[in-house]
Amino acid sequence: MRVTIDDERVQIRLAWWEKLLGLMRDITVPLADVHDVAVEEDGVGVAMRGGLKAGFRLPWVYFVARTIKLDRAFIVRRGVSALSFGVSNHGALKHVVVSTPDAEELAERLRGGAGA
DSSP: OEEEEOSSEEEEEOOHHHHHHHTOOOEEEEGGGEEEEEEESOHHHHHHTSOSEEEEEETTTEEEEEETTSOEEEEEETTSOEEEEEEOSBTBOOEEEEEOTTHHHHHHHHHHHHOO
């Protein structure tokens, strides 16, 4: 899994096995549709409290899953901070939480680029 931010969008590119087991696709969101940017120190804990999910789950270890309503996506692993952000104008998807070693840096870039 890889998180990238360019001048126009945030992209979360999943490995083939994450797509298969997590029942998810890559996520691409225009910067203008990103809001409520935060860093979660315990992304797995956020996922555990996130309600019923479909996808790949190893409780307290790793999640590649979406809520049953498809409004929240979790791509998180234990011990790695997570970038958390709200999403507008992207169908059912309203919130994304994704673990990345660069969570703090990416959050600062999103806050500056998206006005969040």
